[in-house]
Amino acid sequence: MAYQPYFTISPALLSLVEEIAALRERILGSPVGLSWIPALQKDTRTRNGHASTAIEGNPLTLEEVRALEEGRQVTASPSRFQREVTNYFAGLRYVEKHAGLKEVRHEHLFELHRLLAADVMDQGRAGAYRTIGVRVGNHLPPHPDDVSPLMFELLEWWNTRAPELSPILTSAILHYRFEDIHPFADGNGRTGRALALWELYRRGFDSHYLFSVDEYYWEDRPAYYAALEQARLAGEDLSCWLEYSALGLQQTLERVWGRVQRLQAVSTTRMVLTPRQERLMGLLREKGSLAPSEIWAQLSVSKQGAMKLIRPLLDAGLVVKHGTAKTGRYFLP
Numbered sequence: 380m381a382y383q384p385y386f387t388i389s390p391a392l393l394s395l396v397e398e399i400a401a402l403r404e405r406i407l408g409s410p411v412g413l414s415w416i417p418a419l420q421k422d423t424r425t426r427n428g429h430a431s432t433a434i435e436g437n438p439l440t441l442e443e444v445r446a447l448e449e450g451r452q453v454t455a456s457p458s459r460f461q462r463e464v465t466n467y468f469a470g471l472r473y474v475e476k477h478a479g480l481k482e483v484r485h486e487h488l489f490e491l492h493r494l495l496a497a498d499v500m501d502q503g504r505a506g507a508y509r510t511i512g513v514r515v516g517n518h519l520p521p522h523p524d525d526v527s528p529l530m531f532e533l534l535e536w537w538n539t540r541a542p543e544l545s546p547i548l549t550s551a552i553l554h555y556r557f558e559d560i561h562p563f564a565d566g567n568g569r570t571g572r573a574l575a576l577w578e579l580y581r582r583g584f585d586s587h588y589l590f591s592v593d594e595y596y597w598e599d600r601p602a603y604y605a606a607l608e609q610a611r612l613a614g615e616d617l618s619c620w621l622e623y624s625a626l627g628l629q630q631t632l633e634r635v636w637g638r639v640q641r642l643q644a645v646s647t648t649r650m651v652l653t654p655r656q657e658r659l660m661g662l663l664r665e666k667g668s669l670a671p672s673e674i675w676a677q678l679s680v681s682k683q684g685a686m687k688l689i690r691p692l693l694d695a696g697l698v699v700k701h702g703t704a705k706t707g708r709y710f711l712p
Contacts, residue, residue: 381540382532384552386617395625396547402632403584409639416587418654419638423591424448428467430593431572434600437463442679463499470495470573475588478580482538485530488562491573496566503564511564516604518611520561529560537578546582550575551624555610555617572596589635595627655680656688660711663698668708 429444437460443453447464473494477487493506503509508526512519521529533556541549554575561567572593579585596603606623613619638661652660655678662677663669669677674685689709692698700707 380532382529382536382556384536384556384617385615386548386552386621389618389622392618392622392625395622395629396545399547399625399629399632402629402636406589406632406636406639407586416589418652418657419635420588421448421654422638422657423589424468424471426591427471427576427593428464430591430597431569432460432463432467434572434593434597434603435463435568439464446679459499462497466495466497466499467569467573470569471576474573474577474580478577480581483534483577483581485527485534488530488534488570488574492563492566492570495569495573496563500565505566508562509564513561513564515558515561515567517608518559518561520559526560526562530562533557533560541578542582546579546584547625547628548621549582550578550584551621552617553578554624555607555620558607559611559615590628590631592624592627592631594634595631653688656692659688659692660697663709663711668701668710670708674709 425441425445425448428448429439429441432439432444439447439453439456439460443456444464446453447461448468453461470491473491480487489506496505498505503511508523508530510523512523514520533553537549537553541553544552554571557571557574558567563570576585576590576592579590580588602623606620610617610620638657659669659674659678662674666673671682671685674680674689675682678685678688680688689698693700697711699710701710702708
């Protein structure tokens with residue numbers, strides 16, 4: 380029996396889809412030069428890695444995850460938590476590398492799961508469908524014997540029927556159905572969110588890999604789990620889940636557009652910001668001003684390192700300083 384998702388496109392969902400489409404066009408059509416794209420991609424990858432593992436209980440901070448992404452050591456955290464994060468980066472690279480894949484098969488899911496879950500599973504085997512029964516909160520996923528047939532149906536839908544719908548909808552449908560089947564013994568949350576991201580990449584919706592929807596889920600995990608549960612209680616009616624997911628994507632794109640606007644403000648200077656300089660510009664916009672000591676603490680750099688970041692921004696007129704050497708604060712002009 381073929382998988383057929385059930386949902387109704389409400390006026391609220393239609394409005395969100397239209398807003399998302401407009402935001403996407405605004406972001407991808409912005410005059411920010413290609414030189415900015417790697418920095419944006421790197422920051423998005425870090426935010427994805429932090430949020431998706433944090434949802435599952437990983438305690439590493441965004442700064443610690445950023446350090447791991449940059450190949451730096453994080454000595455204060457247990458190796459398992461670090462492995463979860465580095466695994467997620469490996470999974471994201473796999474998804475990005477296979478963004479143009481025309482047909483996703485079981486073996487692709489196995490490899491993605493193997494990368495995400497290697498050496499961090501509490502039960503089962505990475506890269507293989509589960510052979511045991513599992514329970515997820517109040518949800519009792521299908522019997523292990525039914526997992527492979529159900530995943531076959533989901534992949535068939537993904538490869539053949541999903542292109543008939545907007546990727547805004549299909550990424551959310553794929554996410555929900557995968558989590559409902561719960562095909563692996565462990566690591567399904569990370570894998571399901573990676574698949575939703577993969578759908579946006581495959582359909583060309585996020586061609587630059589700039590959208591980190593997982594942050595939205597992580598910032599209010601109870602609402603995320605409640606939205607999944609609500610679809611189950613509604614007898615697999617995905618209407619409310621699609622609205623929830625679309626709202627998350629809309630808010631994500633709003634944040635990306637805010638970052639793009641900050642980049643546009645400096646696009647005439649011929650200066651290419653480093654990721655830390657870009658983060659500093661964002662902090663100044665959010666907080667209004669920063670003292671030198673606050674910059675050191677926020678960016679985890681030395682006093683000398685902070686000055687190396689700030690001096691070019693001062694010279695370019697992108698940042699101004701008010702006050703004396705001891706009491707001065709930095710502002711955006």
